[in-house]
Amino acid sequence: MSMLRQALQEQRFVCVVEFIPKPSAERFASFERLMQRSQLCGWPMIAAIADRVSSNFDPAPSDAFSQLARPLPTLLHFSGKDRERHDLLAQLERMDALGLDQLLLLSGDRLPGHEPGQKSVRYLESVPALQIVRSARPAWLLGAALNPFKYHEEEGGAQYFKAEKKLAAGADFLTLQLGFDAQKHLEAHQWVQQQASPVPLLACVMQLTLSRAAILEHVPGLVISPLMRDLLAAEEAISSAYARERSLTRLGLQIIGLRLMGYAGIHLSGIHDPEQLHALEQVIEARMADIQTLEQWSVAWEASWQLSGQPVVTFQPPHADWQLGMSHVSATRKEQLRYHVLSGLHSLLFSHTNSLSRGFGWILKRPLWHTPPGRRWLHQLERSLKRPVVGCDTCGNCRLEDTLYICPETCPKGLANGPCGGTRLNRCEFGDRECIHSIKYRTAKAIGQTRVLTDRLIPCVDADSRYQSSWPRWFEPPSEGAQSEKSSSNDAPEEA
Template identity: 30%
Template sequence: MSGLRERLAAADAFVVAAELVTSRGVLEQRDGQQVWDLAHRLAECPQVDVVSLTDNPGGNPMIAPDMLANRMRELGQEVILHFACKDMNRNGIESRAWKAASAGLHNILALSGDYPVAGQSGTAAPVFDIDSVGLLKLLSDMNAGVEEARAPDGRLAGTDFFLGCVVTNHKLHEREVLPQYLKLEKKARAGAAFAINQVGFNARKDSELLLWTRARGLPLKLLANVYLLTRGVARVFHAGRIPGVVVSDELLAVAERHGAGEDRGREFFVDLAAKQVAVARGLGFAGAYLGGHMPVETYVEILERAAAISGEQWREAAKEIRFDRPGEFYLYGSDPETGLSDGVEREEYLRSRRERRTDLKVPARYRLSRAVHGTVFARDAPLFGAGARVYERIERSSPGLKRAAHVLEQAAKVPLFDCQDCGDCSLPDIAYVCPEGPCAKNQRNGPCGGTRDGLCEVYDSECIWAQAYERLKAYGEEDGLVEGPVVIKNNALRGTSAWANTFLGRDHNAKNIGAADVRTARGTH
C-alpha cells in the first residue's frame, strides 16, 4: 500500500482520512478497548486511506497517540500523528520526534494545540515553548539533518517526516481571516506539505481557501474537514467550547429541528457530511478529513452517499452548505450561480485597503514605536550603530551600570507594552504587541486558530495578531504580517536586556539575518 505522501502526490488524488480521538485510561480498559476496536476496524476499511490520531484535543489529557500509531502500523495502516506544542517543550518534542522516526511514523500534523483546560489536582500549566510554525521548522531541520559535532560529517542523518498543518479559515473578521491565510503561507514555507482546515460548514469559505492557496502558488495539498454533527455536538460547537470550531445560529437551529426527529437527525447529519465530502471533491481538494464519533459503518455510509453525488451535482449540494454568520468577512466575491467563491477580490475589501481603513483604533504608542524603531533599533536605522557602541561599552563596564541600563529599559517597556522581560523581543515582529503577557500561547509566527470573533481564545482581550493586522493595515503593510524567517524564542535570554541583545546580535533577529550582517550594521566588522 502506498503512503500518504505518494497518494497525495497523484494528480487525481482524493484521500480519505479518518480522525480518531484517543481515550483516557489504559488501553485495556473499556474506553480504550472501544477506541482500539474502532482503530482496528478502520485499518480494515478499504475506503479509509489514513487514520489521524489526536494529541490531547481540547486541552484534555488522553492516552498518547504514539502507541496506537505503532499498533496500527503493525496492521499495515497508514497514520498521521498529531504533535501539539502545549504539553512539551522543544526538547521533549524533538525526543518524541526521534521516537516516531525510529518507529517508522513519518506523517506528522504540527499544531500549536488547544490551551489546557484540565489536569489532575488542578489545571495543567501550558508549555507553548514553540508554536506550530516553530515546530514545522524544528521537524524540517531534523529532515535536513540536525547539526551534531560528534556525528560523521557534523550532522545527524536526516529524518523523513511528511509534514502537515492546520488552517482555521471559518473566521468572522478580516483581521482573523487574512492572518490565518498568511500564516498558512508561512507554514508552507516552514515545511508543511499538506493542510487540513478546521471544522466549519461553509462551502464558500472553503472554496475561497482553496482558490487563495492556488493564487499564492502554495505547494500544499488541502484536505477538507468534514464533521459528522449531532444535535448535542452542534450545541457544544455553537457555544464555542472547542476553540476555532464554528456552528452558526442558523445551523444550530437546523440541527435542533432535525435532532428533535425520531432518528435524532441521523439521516440529515449523515447526508450533510456526505455532501461536504462531495463538495470537497468537486472543488478540487486533495481529500476529505472525516471527524466525529461514529462507527466504521457510518464512515462507509457517508463515503458511499458522497460517491452517489455524481457529475456536477456537487454544485447543488454546495448550496446547502452555506452556514456563515452575519457580517462574515470574505476576501473574494461569490459566484451568483453557485454561491461559491469567484476568486476575485471584493471591491469593498480593496477600497478599505486603499483607504487604509481599520476596524480597530491604531494607538498613538504604535506610531511612536514605529518611528523609534526606524530611527534606532532597525538594522539599517541611522542610530543603530551608535546604540550598538553604547551597549558594547555598557557590557564592558560594571555590573551596576548594566543593571541600571536594564532597569531604564524596563521603565519604558513595562508601562508601554506590559513587557515581561523575555530578553528575545518580538515587539517589532508583531507591530509592537507583546506575545508574552497578552498571548496565552506565546504565538510568535501568527495567530493560533482559537480566536473568538477577534478575541483571544483564552483571554477577553483582542488577539494580539488581530491588533497587529489592523496596525499594519493603517500603513498598507498588512500583507507582510508574518513574512520573514520563523521566530523561535531563545529562553536563555530571559531576564536580560532585550536592547542589549538586539544591538549586540544575540536575539532571534540576529540569528535570522546572520552574525556578519549584524556586525556590518554595528559598524564593527
C-alpha cells in the same frame, strides 16, 4: 513511500481518519476494527492520531501508535500547547524509532486550566515548529492547519497571511479546521491554487448532530450559526432517526462536494466503528451516482439544509459576512500613532546609523553588563520600561520590529507569527481581549507593511533565553546566516 505521500503525489483522493486516544483498550480495538477496511469508497484510509484533544493526560500520539496491535499507515499530530523545542525534538526521535515520517504540526487549542495573568503556558506555534522539523528531518511529509471560517476581515486576512508563512516554513499540505460553509471551502481552495507553489488541501469533516452542535458551539474558532442549530433542532423534533439520517446524508454530500472542488482528501472525525463507516460509504456511493458536477452538488447541498417551515440556513454568524478579497478596515489613528512612535524610538536606539544608537550600543558593550548583577539590573530596567508600554515579558530576543511593535507576549499563547484558529469575530480564544493579530493586520494595512506579516518567519523563543534583557543582542555581530535571513525579510513597504 508512505501511503499518504503517494496518494497526494498521485492526486488520489484520500481519507485521513482521526483517532483521539484514551487509556481504554476497547477504544483502541474499535479503531483498529474500523481501519481494517483500509478504504472508503475506494479511497485509501490513513490513521491520524491526535495530540491531547480532550485532556493533557491523553496518551501521546507516538505512545498510542505503539499500542496498536498492528502497524497502520499513520499521520501523527504534534500540538504545541505546553511544549518547547526540546519536546518536539524528542517526539521526532520517538517517531524515528517507530519508522514514522509524517507529522501534522498545530499550535493547539487552549490548555485546560490556562488562565491569562496566572502562570504562563508556552505554546510552540506551528510556523517555527515547521522550521525545526524541516531542518531536522528534511525528507519528512509535514502538514499544517488553516481555518478559513472567519467572518471579519482582520481575523480572516491574518489567517491567510499566516498560512503563507506555513508554506514558506515547509508545509507539504494544509488541513482545514472543521467547518460547514461551502463558500469558505471554495475560498480556501482558490487561495491555495493562487500560491506560487500550491500544495494539497484536506478538509476536516464530521457528522453534525444537534448534540454535537451544542458541544461544538463552544469549540474555539468553530462556527455553528443560529440557523444551523435551529434546523438541527427541528429535525430532532421530528424524530431522532430522521435527524441522524439527514445529518449522515449531509456528511456524505460534503465529502462529495469537497472532492468536486478539487480537495486532495478529507480529515474524518467522529466515526468510531465499522458500521458507521459502512453507512457513510453507502450514502456517498448512492449520491455520487447522481452528482457529477459542482453545480449539481450545490443544488443537493442547499436542499440538505432545507426543511419545510424553517428559514433558509446561512452558515456565517449574524451580521458578519466577510469573504477573501473584501477590504474595508484600517487602523485607528491611535493604532497608527502608536506604531510610528515606537518605530521611531526603535530606529533612534537600535538602527546603528545615528549617534544616539551608536552611543547606546557602546554603553551596552561595557563589561559591566556581562556580570550577573549587571545582567539582572539591565533585565529589570528593560522590563520596567517596556512592560507598561507594550506588555513586554522580557523574552530575551525581542521580536517587536517583526510584529509591528505589538508584543507577542500579550497573546495568551505567545504567538508571534499570526493568529491561532480559535478566534471568533476578532475576539481571542480566551475571550478577554481582541486578538492582537487582528490589530497587527489593521496596522499593517494602514502603513503599507503587510509583507511583514507574510514574509518574516519569526523563530520561537527558547526557554534559556527568557527573562533577560534583549538590548545587548542588538549590538552583537550577527552571524552570516542571520544577516542573510534578515536582509531577505526586510522588504520595502508596499502600498496599502
